[in-house]
Amino acid sequence: MANAIDDLASAFAKLPGIGPRQARRFVYHLLAAPASERAALAKAVGELGAAVRQCPECLRFANGSGPVCNYCADRSRDDAELMLVEKDQDLAAVERAGTWRGRYFVLGGVLTLSGKGAIREKELLKRIEKGLADSGQTALKEVVLALSATSEGEHTADRVRELLSPYRDRIRVSALGRGLSTGSELEYSDAETVRAALRNRHES
Amino acid sequence: MANAIDDLASAFAKLPGIGPRQARRFVYHLLAAPASERAALAKAVGELGAAVRQCPECLRFANGSGPVCNYCADRSRDDAELMLVEKDQDLAAVERAGTWRGRYFVLGGVLTLSGKGAIREKELLKRIEKGLADSGQTALKEVVLALSATSEGEHTADRVRELLSPYRDRIRVSALGRGLSTGSELEYSDAETVRAALRNRHES
Amino acid sequence: MANAIDDLASAFAKLPGIGPRQARRFVYHLLAAPASERAALAKAVGELGAAVRQCPECLRFANGSGPVCNYCADRSRDDAELMLVEKDQDLAAVERAGTWRGRYFVLGGVLTLSGKGAIREKELLKRIEKGLADSGQTALKEVVLALSATSEGEHTADRVRELLSPYRDRIRVSALGRGLSTGSELEYSDAETVRAALRNRHES
Amino acid sequence: MANAIDDLASAFAKLPGIGPRQARRFVYHLLAAPASERAALAKAVGELGAAVRQCPECLRFANGSGPVCNYCADRSRDDAELMLVEKDQDLAAVERAGTWRGRYFVLGGVLTLSGKGAIREKELLKRIEKGLADSGQTALKEVVLALSATSEGEHTADRVRELLSPYRDRIRVSALGRGLSTGSELEYSDAETVRAALRNRHES
Numbered sequence: 001m002a003n004a005i006d007d008l009a010s011a012f013a014k015l016p017g018i019g020p021r022q023a024r025r026f027v028y029h030l031l032a033a034p035a036s037e038r039a040a041l042a043k044a045v046g047e048l049g050a051a052v053r054q055c056p057e058c059l060r061f062a063n064g065s066g067p068v069c070n071y072c073a074d075r076s077r078d079d080a081e082l083m084l085v086e087k088d089q090d091l092a093a094v095e096r097a098g099t100w101r102g103r104y105f106v107l108g109g110v111l112t113l114s115g116k117g118a119i120r121e122k123e124l125l126k127r128i129e130k131g132l133a134d135s136g137q138t139a140l141k142e143v144v145l146a147l148s149a150t151s152e153g154e155h156t157a158d159r160v161r162e163l164l165s166p167y168r169d170r171i172r173v174s175a176l177g178r179g180l181s182t183g184s185e186l187e188y189s190d191a192e193t194v195r196a197a198l199r200n201r202h203e204s
Numbered sequence: 205m206a207n208a209i210d211d212l213a214s215a216f217a218k219l220p221g222i223g224p225r226q227a228r229r230f231v232y233h234l235l236a237a238p239a240s241e242r243a244a245l246a247k248a249v250g251e252l253g254a255a256v257r258q259c260p261e262c263l264r265f266a267n268g269s270g271p272v273c274n275y276c277a278d279r280s281r282d283d284a285e286l287m288l289v290e291k292d293q294d295l296a297a298v299e300r301a302g303t304w305r306g307r308y309f310v311l312g313g314v315l316t317l318s319g320k321g322a323i324r325e326k327e328l329l330k331r332i333e334k335g336l337a338d339s340g341q342t343a344l345k346e347v348v349l350a351l352s353a354t355s356e357g358e359h360t361a362d363r364v365r366e367l368l369s370p371y372r373d374r375i376r377v378s379a380l381g382r383g384l385s386t387g388s389e390l391e392y393s394d395a396e397t398v399r400a401a402l403r404n405r406h407e408s
Numbered sequence: 409m410a411n412a413i414d415d416l417a418s419a420f421a422k423l424p425g426i427g428p429r430q431a432r433r434f435v436y437h438l439l440a441a442p443a444s445e446r447a448a449l450a451k452a453v454g455e456l457g458a459a460v461r462q463c464p465e466c467l468r469f470a471n472g473s474g475p476v477c478n479y480c481a482d483r484s485r486d487d488a489e490l491m492l493v494e495k496d497q498d499l500a501a502v503e504r505a506g507t508w509r510g511r512y513f514v515l516g517g518v519l520t521l522s523g524k525g526a527i528r529e530k531e532l533l534k535r536i537e538k539g540l541a542d543s544g545q546t547a548l549k550e551v552v553l554a555l556s557a558t559s560e561g562e563h564t565a566d567r568v569r570e571l572l573s574p575y576r577d578r579i580r581v582s583a584l585g586r587g588l589s590t591g592s593e594l595e596y597s598d599a600e601t602v603r604a605a606l607r608n609r610h611e612s
Numbered sequence: 613m614a615n616a617i618d619d620l621a622s623a624f625a626k627l628p629g630i631g632p633r634q635a636r637r638f639v640y641h642l643l644a645a646p647a648s649e650r651a652a653l654a655k656a657v658g659e660l661g662a663a664v665r666q667c668p669e670c671l672r673f674a675n676g677s678g679p680v681c682n683y684c685a686d687r688s689r690d691d692a693e694l695m696l697v698e699k700d701q702d703l704a705a706v707e708r709a710g711t712w713r714g715r716y717f718v719l720g721g722v723l724t725l726s727g728k729g730a731i732r733e734k735e736l737l738k739r740i741e742k743g744l745a746d747s748g749q750t751a752l753k754e755v756v757l758a759l760s761a762t763s764e765g766e767h768t769a770d771r772v773r774e775l776l777s778p779y780r781d782r783i784r785v786s787a788l789g790r791g792l793s794t795g796s797e798l799e800y801s802d803a804e805t806v807r808a809a810l811r812n813r814h815e816s
Contacts, residue, residue: 087595182600397794412663419656
């Protein structure tokens with residue numbers, strides 16, 4: 001006879017950052033919870049795959065039934081500006097900031113110094129070619145590397161610059177500005193951050 | 205149209221210790237995962253309620269189709285010894301220890317100093333009466349309060365002692381021994397722990 | 409009879425971030441250490457006041473016997489550029505970055521939202537007046553607010569801008585640039601940081 | 613010319629758990645503090661060695677000028693009971709508990725699994741012999757191993773038992789009791805702790 005508690009615990013233990021102990025706590029929580037909560041979770045998980053599709057344009061996961069996601073469909077966004085992000089959550093952080101009016105492309109991962117990890121190289125190049133195929137206003141002019149200020153982020157940026165080198169004559173490649181992020185204290189900031197904060201100082 | 209990503213994120217956010225951020229990470233993890241992983245999770249959650257039943261005897265959640273859970277059905281366990289635990293996970297910790305051969309009863313909660321929380325008082329009293337109804341060998345002789353060494357645990361123990369006071373002439377009530385738990389350093393141990401460790405010192 | 413252990417423990421407990429427990433551990437460490445280590449510490453503490461003086465120009469604490477500290481004495485530094493920092497350790501962080509060639513002034517504190525804290529207002533205004541008294545090359549042209557990206561830092565910056573408002577026609581006031589600091593992940597960056605990082609994006 | 617700031621910072625950095633950054637913060641704190649605070653610290657450190665002596669009996673560090681420390685001098689304490697602790701702070705924790713009326717001996721360290729560390733073996737044996745030399749009432753009858761419930765503590769206990777084996781016919785060797793320490797939750801307690809807590813359960 002199957003062991004339903006262990007089965008669910010090991011399914012939960014596959015979620016990022018969840019160990020066997022917490023997975024088990026989830027199971028007991030659901031057992032004590034009203035059947036409706038269990039049903040809602042089962043339903044939401046079950047329908048996820050059908051309800052959410054990967055946008056063929058930016059490769060992010062999004063609800064909806066259109067040919068492309070809402071950001072890619074938005075006529076008011078600037079086709080000349082393309083931002084590359086690691087993952088969907090990073091894209092969400094940029095949208096929360098509310099100032100980016102260009103397009104997006106999700107690399108789907110980062111490259112580690114130990115050579116691990118992978119990004120969507122073929123898809124990226126196809127997307128670049130497509131952007132350059134357009135003419136005039138809508139032609140791709142700038143690619144923004146919106147990667148984390150971590151060694152993985154920098155390692156990934158190096159690889160992307162390598163991939164984009166053949167297009168440098170037509171595309172400007174830029175990276176997010178460095179400086180003091182909200183909450184950082186000067187005393188504990190490293191030299192590179194302080195240099196960037198000085199370089200990027202602004203009227204106050 | 206429903207928003208499947210937000211729906212699942214809020215369902216995950218109901219799990220203990222999971223905030224909106226991590227809930228969202230779970231969703232994106234499942235989106236990137238093979239459909240089979242999503243299906244397995246949905247199935248495991250959906251079938252949990254049917255496959256697992258609350259044992260009418262000890263009130264723990266357990267797999268299986270018998271009238272009572274395997275511990276309550278186990279003839280080799282001593283009916284005269286009843287251990288009260290807060291929740292199923294505590295019972296599991298005692299089983300891992302492997303030395304308890306008596307029965308269990310799950311209180312289903314703790315009482316906080318601020319008067320919050322609830323335990324299964326009626327069910328506990330019914331269980332005690334039933335234990336005393338038996339005669340001879342199988343009559344209930346000792347109740348072990350296996351509660352955490354926290355203020356909630358002690359507060360709950362007070363209430364249970366209150367409930368058991370009418371039976372004190374027939375039942376011995378005991379509590380788990382205090383002392384140094386694995387990993388504790390003497391320097392940081394509080395007075396009560398040190399006193400118990402001295403009191404419970406053993407041949408070495 | 410004095411209690412030397414308690415006396416030293418309470419002296420150590422006055423150091424920032426040191427509680428009674430750790431203070432006591434320091435004492436026992438010194439008791440077990442060679443007398444030479446105790447002597448060295450006593451000597452270093454005792455001589456600190458005499459060996460280190462507060463520079464009358466930038467108000468930082470520095471070794472040496474000259475009329476002003478080495479940074480203020482350095483002819484190669486640009487008198488037209490003045491950086492305001494909260495404390496000596498912040499100044500040290502800027503020096504580690506190695507790109508600032510102007511002068512410094514240590515505010516000696518921050519102002520909290522709850523109205524606590526104090527900065528050297530009179531000394532700051534005197535320093536500004538002095539900078540403006542110079543003529544041509546050496547006249548003060550820019551004041552850089554090098555404060556932490558915290559609510560205290562911003563609160564302090566507000567007050568400094570207020571103090572400097574009468575000089576705005578002659579002095580440019582700037583603040584450190586915001587953006588991703590080393591180690592920050594895009595996913596967890598707040599809106600203000602992401603907006604600044606986008607604004608300050610650079611060729612890559 | 614010596615650098616008084618760096619000198620003091622490196623002296624502070626020798627204290628347990630203090631890194632270069634915090635050491636430097638201590639220095640700047642003292643620079644900003646009234647001269648009297650610096651003087652008090654220097655004096656307290658300087659006089660420590662003279663004011664505090666290691667008791668020749670229990671080997672702990674203590675104030676006072678008597679031939680032995682106050683605990684060893686206390687006639688009301690039981691010579692038949694000797695407690696072995698790793699360090700002075702552990703002895704202080706036992707005193708805080710307030711129930712131990714026997715004598716102490718400070719081992720002065722622990723032995724690690726990697727074979728590092730050292731304890732006062734010769735001194736311990738001398739102390740045992742001395743205790744056995746006494747006759748009747750005051751003869752040593754029990755040695756309590758009051759060590760932390762860590763691998764180092766157990767490793768050290770093994771060695772001490774080895775050293776004491778020749779005296780087993782005359783001395784009872786005991787160890788602190790294990791169980792739930794204040795604050796431990798049953799769910800997270802390891803098997804050994806739970807078994808001890810069950811073994812040491814008491815009337816409640």
